Amino acid sequence: NAGVTQTPKFQVLKTGQSMTLQCAQDMNHEYMxxxxxxxxxxxxxxxxxxxxxxxxxxxxxxxxxxxRSTTEDFPLxxxxxxxxxxxxxFCASSSSGTPVTEAFFGQGTRLTVV
Amino acid sequence: KQxxxxxxxxxxxxxxxxxxxxxxxxxxxxxxxxWFRQDPGKGLTSLLxxxxxxxxxxxxxxxxxxxxxxxxxxxxxxxxxPGDSATYLCAVPNNDMRFGAGTRLTVKx
Numbered sequence: 635n636a637g638v639t640q641t642p643k644f645q646v647l648k649t650g651q652s653m654t655l656q657c658a659q660d661m662n663h664e665y666m667x668x669x670x671x672x673x674x675x676x677x678x679x680x681x682x683x684x685x686x687x688x689x690x691x692x693x694x695x696x697x698x699x700x701x702r703s704t705t706e707d708f709p710l711x712x713x714x715x716x717x718x719x720x721x722x723x724f725c726a727s728s729s730s731g732t733p734v735t736e737a738f739f740g741q742g743t744r745l746t747v748v
Numbered sequence: 749k750q751x752x753x754x755x756x757x758x759x760x761x762x763x764x765x766x767x768x769x770x771x772x773x774x775x776x777x778x779x780x781x782x783w784f785r786q787d788p789g790k791g792l793t794s795l796l797x798x799x800x801x802x803x804x805x806x807x808x809x810x811x812x813x814x815x816x817x818x819x820x821x822x823x824x825x826x827x828x829x830p831g832d833s834a835t836y837l838c839a840v841p842n843n844d845m846r847f848g849a850g851t852r853l854t855v856k857x
Contacts, residue, residue, distance in 0.1 A: 667845070669847075675849075676837075676847050676848065676849040677837070677839075677847040682844075692844060724792065726792075735780075736782065736797045737794065737839070739784075739791045739792040739794075740791055742790070744789075
């Protein structure tokens with residue numbers, strides 16, 4: 635029972651480079667989301683998806699793209715990395731519906747942009 | 749916009765002490781509230797989920813309460829142990845999950 639798996643765990647990028655953070659869940663959850671965690675700012679929602687083919691913006695979406703082609707996967711793309719995107723990124727999933735049920739988090743990706 | 753606040757930001761207690769962590773939220777129209785634990789450099793581990801219709805939820809030495817009308821939740825940890833040292837986060841789930849900044853707990857042997 636893997637739960638939510640994020641890859642890579644660590645990444646260093648140069649300014650302007652692009653990369654994709656991978657997130658996969660094996661719980662057949664409809665709802666998936668991406669957060670970034672910064673010191674003093676807590677966790678902030680970047681993008682979320684309520685099902686395959688459906689995505690929406692969260693609190694801090696600028697500089698990030700997402701897509702959801704399958705229920706299991708929800709990759710986060712940085713098209714042109716900036717030092718301000720240095721952060722720890724977490725992917726989460728939960729069953730959708732009302733009420734929203736328990737959320738499960740991956741172990742995080744620590745990204746440094748130099 | 750839902751705002752979630754956790755007090756205190758940091759807490760240090762001797763082993764064996766009972767303690768309470770506080771979480772407050774501004775919009776009482778919530779479905780549920782979830783408490784997480786985060787160890788340094790690690791992800792978030794779900795501890796307890798309290799549905800809006802519940803007032804309490806227990807798991808081992810942990811007890812979480814919810815008072816929607818006052819916009820408050822507490823996490824009670826009984827007989828604290830050094831292994832309880834971590835950051836504790838509360839969150840109000842929705843499509844836009846809102847987190848508190850967390851309480852960093854240190855339990856000294």
